[in-house]
Amino acid sequence: MSTQTLSPATRSSTEWTRVCALGDLEVERGRAALVDGDQVALFLLPDGSLHALDNHDPYSGANVISRGIVGTRGSRATVASPMYKQVFDLRSGTCVDPRGKEHRRLHVWPIEDRGGEVYLLRGGAR
Amino acid sequence: MSARIVVIGAGMVAHRFVDSLVTRAEEKLEVTVLGDESCHPYDRVGLTRFFDGATAEDLTLPATIFEDPRITLHSGDAATAIDREARTVTTAAGTVHPYDHLVLATGSYAARPPVQGAELDGCFVYRTLGDVEGLRAHVARRSAELSRPARGVVIGGGLLGLEAAGALQGMDAEATVVQSGDRLMSAQLDLPAGGVLQRLIEQRGIAVRTRSRTSAVLAGEDGEVRAVAFADGSEVEADVVVLTVGVRPRDELARAAGLDCHERGGVTIDAGCVTSDPAVLAIGEVASFDGQCVGLVAPGYAMAEVACDRILGGEATFGGYDLSAKLKLSGVEVASFGDAFATTPGALDVVYTDPVGGVHKKLVLSDDAKTLLGGMLVGDASAYGALRPLVGSALGADPAAYLLPADAAAPTAELPDEAVVCSCSSVTAGTIRDAVRVDGCTDPAEVTACTKAGATCGSCLVMVKSLVGTELTRMGRTVSTALCEHFELSRRQLFDAVRVSELTTFSAVIERFGRGRGCDICKPVLASILAVLTPSHVLDGENATLQDTNDHVMANMQKDGTYSVVPRMPGGEVTPEGLIVVGEVARDFGLYTKITGGQRVDMFGARLEELPLIWQRLVDAGFESGHAYGKSLRTVKSCVGSAWCRYGVLDSTGMAVRLELRYRGLRAPHKFKLGVSGCARECAEARGKDAGIIATAQGWNLYVGGNGGATPRHAELLAEGLDDDTLIRTLDRYFMYYIRTADKLQRTAPWLEALDGGIDGLREVVMEDSLGICADLDAAMDRHVEHYEDEWAATLADPAKLARFSSFVNAPTTPDPSLAYVPERGQVRPARPDERRSGEVLIAGTTLEVRR
Ligand SMILES: Cc1cc2nc3c(=O)[nH]c(=O)nc-3n(C[C@H](O)[C@H](O)[C@H](O)COP(=O)(O)OP(=O)(O)OC[C@H]3O[C@@H](n4cnc5c(N)ncnc54)[C@H](O)[C@@H]3O)c2cc1C
Numbered sequence: 001m002s003t004q005t006l007s008p009a010t011r012s013s014t015e016w017t018r019v020c021a022l023g024d025l026e027v028e029r030g031r032a033a034l035v036d037g038d039q040v041a042l043f044l045l046p047d048g049s050l051h052a053l054d055n056h057d058p059y060s061g062a063n064v065i066s067r068g069i070v071g072t073r074g075s076r077a078t079v080a081s082p083m084y085k086q087v088f089d090l091r092s093g094t095c096v097d098p099r100g101k102e103h104r105r106l107h108v109w110p111i112e113d114r115g116g117e118v119y120l121l122r123g124g125a126r
Numbered sequence: 127m128s129a130r131i132v133v134i135g136a137g138m139v140a141h142r143f144v145d146s147l148v149t150r151a152e153e154k155l156e157v158t159v160l161g162d163e164s165c166h167p168y169d170r171v172g173l174t175r176f177f178d179g180a181t182a183e184d185l186t187l188p189a190t191i192f193e194d195p196r197i198t199l200h201s202g203d204a205a206t207a208i209d210r211e212a213r214t215v216t217t218a219a220g221t222v223h224p225y226d227h228l229v230l231a232t233g234s235y236a237a238r239p240p241v242q243g244a245e246l247d248g249c250f251v252y253r254t255l256g257d258v259e260g261l262r263a264h265v266a267r268r269s270a271e272l273s274r275p276a277r278g279v280v281i282g283g284g285l286l287g288l289e290a291a292g293a294l295q296g297m298d299a300e301a302t303v304v305q306s307g308d309r310l311m312s313a314q315l316d317l318p319a320g321g322v323l324q325r326l327i328e329q330r331g332i333a334v335r336t337r338s339r340t341s342a343v344l345a346g347e348d349g350e351v352r353a354v355a356f357a358d359g360s361e362v363e364a365d366v367v368v369l370t371v372g373v374r375p376r377d378e379l380a381r382a383a384g385l386d387c388h389e390r391g392g393v394t395i396d397a398g399c400v401t402s403d404p405a406v407l408a409i410g411e412v413a414s415f416d417g418q419c420v421g422l423v424a425p426g427y428a429m430a431e432v433a434c435d436r437i438l439g440g441e442a443t444f445g446g447y448d449l450s451a452k453l454k455l456s457g458v459e460v461a462s463f464g465d466a467f468a469t470t471p472g473a474l475d476v477v478y479t480d481p482v483g484g485v486h487k488k489l490v491l492s493d494d495a496k497t498l499l500g501g502m503l504v505g506d507a508s509a510y511g512a513l514r515p516l517v518g519s520a521l522g523a524d525p526a527a528y529l530l531p532a533d534a535a536a537p538t539a540e541l542p543d544e545a546v547v548c549s550c551s552s553v554t555a556g557t558i559r560d561a562v563r564v565d566g567c568t569d570p571a572e573v574t575a576c577t578k579a580g581a582t583c584g585s586c587l588v589m590v591k592s593l594v595g596t597e598l599t600r601m602g603r604t605v606s607t608a609l610c611e612h613f614e615l616s617r618r619q620l621f622d623a624v625r626v627s628e629l630t631t632f633s634a635v636i637e638r639f640g641r642g643r644g645c646d647i648c649k650p651v652l653a654s655i656l657a658v659l660t661p662s663h664v665l666d667g668e669n670a671t672l673q674d675t676n677d678h679v680m681a682n683m684q685k686d687g688t689y690s691v692v693p694r695m696p697g698g699e700v701t702p703e704g705l706i707v708v709g710e711v712a713r714d715f716g717l718y719t720k721i722t723g724g725q726r727v728d729m730f731g732a733r734l735e736e737l738p739l740i741w742q743r744l745v746d747a748g749f750e751s752g753h754a755y756g757k758s759l760r761t762v763k764s765c766v767g768s769a770w771c772r773y774g775v776l777d778s779t780g781m782a783v784r785l786e787l788r789y790r791g792l793r794a795p796h797k798f799k800l801g802v803s804g805c806a807r808e809c810a811e812a813r814g815k816d817a818g819i820i821a822t823a824q825g826w827n828l829y830v831g832g833n834g835g836a837t838p839r840h841a842e843l844l845a846e847g848l849d850d851d852t853l854i855r856t857l858d859r860y861f862m863y864y865i866r867t868a869d870k871l872q873r874t875a876p877w878l879e880a881l882d883g884g885i886d887g888l889r890e891v892v893m894e895d896s897l898g899i900c901a902d903l904d905a906a907m908d909r910h911v912e913h914y915e916d917e918w919a920a921t922l923a924d925p926a927k928l929a930r931f932s933s934f935v936n937a938p939t940t941p942d943p944s945l946a947y948v949p950e951r952g953q954v955r956p957a958r959p960d961e962r963r964s965g966e967v968l969i970a971g972t973t974l975e976v977r978r
Contacts, residue, residue, distance in 0.1 A: 020935045028643070028671040029678075034934040037943070042935065046643065056944075061959070062687035063942050067675040067734075071645035073611065080646035082675035082683055087646070097571070100551075100578035 016119045023116065025050075030066035030079065035120055040109060041066035042118070043090055045077055051090040052109040052120055057081045059101060073097070128154035131437065132215050132223045134205040134379065135231035136161025138170055139410030139426035141187045143229060146434040148194050155196045158223050160215065162204035163254060166192070171423055174289050174454065176258045177296040185255070208383040210403055227437050230380060230393055230401070230408040231430075234373035234421065239281065243343030248351030249367045252290045261368065265297045268350070268365045275299055277363050279354045281340050282370035283310040285453055290368045291332045292455040302333040302362055304354065309336060314451055314462035318479065319502045322486035326458045326505055329484070335362070343367050375412045375419045392419040397443040399433040407433045420447045450514050452507060459507035464500025464517035465490050473499055478529035478626050480505075481897035482867055483618075487529045489513070489521075496520050529626060547593065548586045553579035555593055562597040569606070570594045586836060588872050609870060610647040613640040617795060617870040621655050630660045631668050650674045651870050654757055657793035658865055658906070661913035663920055665927045676755035679931065680917055681737055686945060686956040690730040691717070691740055693749035694790065697764050697782035697802075698725025707747035711740055718953045724761030724799065726752060731954060733941055735933040741918045750916035753791055757871075760799045762786040763811070767804030767821070776821035778804035781850070785819075788854065789861065791914050795868040795877075798861070813841045816874040817857055822846070826853045830860055830888070831878035839875045842885045845893060858907040859892035859900055866903075 019033045025044040032055045033040045039055035043066075055063045060083035068079040070090075077090040080097075086104075087097035093106035110121040131147070133140050136159050144159060161167070168185040175185065192199045200217070207216045208228065215223045236251035238244045248268070250261045269276045278294035280287045283305030291301040303310070309320025310327065324334050339357040343364070346352035353361045375392040386394040386402035392414025399407045410426035411419060425447045435442035450463035468475055472493030479486045485505035492499060498516045503509060509528045521528075543556030557577050567573045570591040574580045580587040607616040613636075615623060620639065629635045632652050636644055644652075653664070653672035662669060664677050676682050681689035693708065700708075708727050712719045715736055717729035732740055753759060762785045765771065767778030782802040789800075801812030802819045812818030818829040824847035832841030845856060868877045881887055890896040892903075921927045932938030946962055947954040 024935050026671070029930075031935040032933065034937045034940060034943075039934075039942070039944070060685065060687075062685065063944055064675070064683070064687040067678070067683075067687075069646040069649050069674060070643075070671065071612075071649060072642040073645065074642075077643070078645065083685075083687075085646060098575070100575050 015122045017122050019111075019118045019120050021116060022113050022118055025118070028070040030068065030070065032063065032066040033120075036122060039063045040120065041079070042111070043070060043079065045070070045090070048113075049077075050111045050113055050118060051077070052111040053079075053088065053090065053093050054106040056106075057083055057086075058104040058106070059084050059086050059098075065106065128156050129226045129437070130156045130224055131158070131227045131229065132225035133157065133159045133229045133231055134208075134215065135233055135376075135410070135412070136163065136167045136199060136201060137231060137233045137410065138167060138187065138423055139233070139430050140229070140231035141167035141191075142427045143231060143409060143430035143434055144197060145188075145191050146431055147437070148191055148197060150434060151196075151438060157197045158225075159192075159197065159199045160203060160205045160217060160223070161199065161201045162218075163256070164202035165255065166199070166201065168255060170253070171454075173252075173255070173258060174293050176255070177262070177293040182255055205379060208379055208406075210383055210385075210406070213405060226405065228406045229433055229437075230406065230412055231410045232376040232379065232412045234375050234411040234419070236369070237372045237374045238369055239340060239371045241340055241342050243345060243351075244367075244369065246343055246345055246351050246367075247349070248345075248365065249343055249369060251369050252286060252293075253373075258293070261293075261366070262297060265294070265299050265366055269297075269299065272365065276365040278302070278366045278368065279304060279362055279364040280368045280370060281354065282372070283307075283334070283336070284313060284370060284372075285311060285451060287368070287370035288327065288332075288453060288455050288458070290370050291327075292330075294366075294368065295331065299366065300333075301331075302335065302364075303327065304338050304340060304356075304362070305334070305336045306339045307336065310334065311453070311460060311462075314449075314460070314466060315502055315504065316467060316488075318477075319486045319488065319504045322479070322481060322484060322504045323458070323460055325481075326484050330455075330457055373411065373419075373421050375414070377412055380406075380408070380412075388414040388417055388419075390414075390417070390419075395429075395444075397432075397445075398436050398441075399429050399444060400436065407436065409433050415444060416446065418447065420449065422447075422449065422451060424448055424450070450517075452510055459503065459505060461503045461507040461510035461514075462501070463510065463514040464498070466500045466502045468499070470499050476525045476529065478622075480622055481899060482863075482891075483622075489525050489528065491521070491525065495525075498525075547589050548577075548579035551578040553577045558590060558593045559597050562594055563601065567594070568598070568603070588869070588876060589837070592876075609651060610645055612636060612642045612644050612648050615639060617651055617655075618867050620651070621659075621866055624652075624655050625659055630656065632656070632672050633668060644672075646674070647870070650677070650757070651795075653677065654793040654795065658910070661910065663915070663927075664917055665921060665924075665930070670930070679734060679737055680741075680751055680755060680921065681732065682755045684730060684956070687942065688730070688945065688956075689732045689734070689737060690728050690754070691732050691737070691744075692722065692726055692728050692752035692754035693744050694752040694786070695726040696786040696790075697762055697779045699779060699783060700726075704747060704749065707743065707749070711743050715740055716954065718955060722754075722761075723763075724754075725763050726761060728754070731947070731956075733933060733945070734931055735939050735941070738922060738928050738931050742922055745916070745919050745922060751791070751918045753917075756791075756793065757796050758791060758793050758798075759786070759789040760797050762789075762800040762802060763815070764802040765804050765807075765809035767802075771804060773807060774804035774821070775806075775823060776804055776826070778802040778810065778819075778821060781819065781826070781853075782810075784850075785854070785857070788911060789857075791917070792861065792865075792910050794861070794865050796871050796873045798864075798874060800857075814838065815841060817841070817860065819853065825849055828853060828856060831875045831885070833873055833875035837875065842878070844885060844889055855904065856892055859903045860888070862903040862906050863888070863892060863899075 027044050031042045041053050041055040043051040055065045057064050068082045070079050078087050080087045088106050089096050093108040095103050166189045167187045203217045203219045205215050206218050236253035265276045276299040278299040278301045280291045280303045283303045291303050294301040310323050341357045342355045344353045354364050355361045377387050377393050380393045381387050393408040395408050395413045401408050409429035432442045432444045453460035468490045474491045476489045487503050489501040490499040498521045545555045547555050561567045561573045561576045567576050573594050580590045608614045623639050649672040712729045717731050720728050722728045762782040764778045764782035768774030798816040800817045801810040801815040803810040803812045804821050813829050813832050814834045815832050818841045820827045826848045827846045828844045829841030830844045833839045946957040948957050
């Protein structure tokens, strides 16, 4: 075991960064990525669209959003946090079912597929 | 020149004939309709509505056609003779009506069985307005005289008899239906369908006696009906008897006039509805076509159209009988159509039976399975309207789609207002009810949002749902049993849907039975259903996307996003070597360890990327998944039993091991636990489990439906003194029956409470096979046992599955940098927010120091 103090992640300026290959992602099952100290949850949907949101769940404080169940609520594509089951809109990051808690939202990053490589805009939407 | 048409009989078919004639005929007509009933033609099919308060006037068929100057209706005057030479009809009143065309539409008599007493005052046939008026007056008089509900017996268990039994109930009389044959509605249903119908009828409070030949209706000294006697010597008490044993065509006028009649009754007609005299036609129930008279209105209407066309010079022909029929007894849906008995050569059946839900459906298809020939629907006839018109044409969709269930029942629970339902947020039943009543919440999710009940641990959600349902019903609203916004079906219906359709993937199921792409509610439910019906690995193909994170990584997520790991220790047994391996793994990965209530060891703080490394070592040492994460068997807790204990009666640990190995990995609507105690001291606390087994000198006693947790409940005794094999078979059936029929996230305790007949009902199903499903349940459990494999061992052997266990897609072995721990009592626990903020000594994510 090692001992350390936690320091806030440093953030560099806006810039597209390659995160992984498209083939590393699985339809309707999220993956976490570490981008300059930010934990990002990546999602690939059946229509081929990509989404990048905070992996940090504001309701539990744990980094687990990438491990939630992907689905739909009405016409919106969503992910449900595996911790306390709040449901978030994958496009906007807004919470569509706060399950009795206040509304909180997830940050969303611009993300795109460039010929099979997945790129994320660092510092983008924050 | 105008044609003179005389119609004898002013019933439903005569009405249709005249209606059609006046709308179609352009030439001059003189139509005379003779009816012996003293009223306008009325809706005989709707006669039973009389008991729901419909008046004679309400039942009258549109009378405007008789305002047409070409039509004359003489009611209350019976035709008494036909003179075919002179072409005249004479009536009881002595009037003589000349005709060019004569139409016989005299219908049928309701038959009285040739038994002694059938002519008594308290015996009624069920055919005319006069009959039902008499019946109602008699029942009212007898119940008043007797100061208790009258007892009614209906002789004849066909469509009409069942309708009459419903009418008796509508007058608050008791009803028993007596059928001489082996099943109800024998003209429409086969034996299995008739059996399901009988249960539905009985559930509606109508007693049924099949294979009972009536020998007499007995009168008391006062001359009133007192009982019905049967050929076997038995009797059923009765104050009123309704006779619905069939009909006899009213062909006496025709016979007297020398028209050809069939030996079994009915005026013989050809396809043009013409009798042996070209000037005389016959339509409706009195007509015998192809040697058959049929007591249904639709063929009569078809004949009416043909006769009308013929008289107007057309060439229309009657195409034969459509025997389709639907029972009109509220709450009991039965329909039969087309070639329901599959008499067509090479015909195939598709049968869907759910005796639990009281549904039996059969479709009859052509030998290539493409063309619909007919069918029977019992319990749910909602597809009748769609299917009947399809007879003779291609079915388009997969037949199974038409056979799926469409009903469900919601259990209710009556809690006092001050009872705390959600202990996390201290929400009482009263608050939940108010949320519905006062704040206008309309579903459990809204109530959770509004009151926070169930927002935290969720263990009360089933209770919240039931309360909301009861409250909504009380307010007169309908309660949806839909699983979620993606499926209208309840879990139980979905289970049946998947079982019948034999679909094996989520995508196929949602495309067929749902909409959208699913959610965190329906996906895990389907994962569980599919796991039972088509056993395959939790991470195989699309299965992986359905799993809650716990099932997805086969570990239990803890508050900081790490997992706990529980290897199976069947019956709580572990060897010293095993215990040492567990200890070493925990030490090497820095895991917090704790003994669980289920007699095994839980190791906390394992990171996603560590799980395969941890499991490799456990599997190598002979451990397998403990399924602590699944909605599946958890543990079988046991005392040490007769092997060591001075008081032990039977080998409880041995049995616990056997049961745990049998049911391990079995997916269910919720987790379930067992307990086995070796004697009546009950050290295993088995009665707090979903199934508790307690040894006695006579064998095993089996208790079911127990629960610890938020709503403790002692298990109830299902059976006593069982030997090992019977115990296991009974458990097999109990669990499978639960898996098939429970609501989502419903544990066995509330399931048993809501089950029809409670523990006795369960006993009938699993021990007496009252629903005839035990063979199915057994086969399902055998399949589970046969297909079981250790999920963890299978995962370790598959690199594709292992790829899921990386912390970050672009940094697969980097630990989550946010994890932080503090030491406590010699182990670690996640740091609290205040400890994180203070930045005191923290241990970042436990690191692996030793790898083998
Ligand atoms: C309670 C009940 C429920 C039913 N439910 C259904 C159902 O759900 N579906 C279905 O298809 N069928 C049903 N039936 C059957 C259906 O009502 C008959 O098939 C239909 O009424 C037949 O029509 P009809 O005109 O041939 O005979 P009727 O309707 O019986 O008409 C014949 C008329 O002729 C009169 N008549 C007879 N002889 C003479 C004479 N010599 N002079 C003058 N008048 C005479 C009779 O009094 C009678 O009014 C039901 C019947 C009953 C009693």
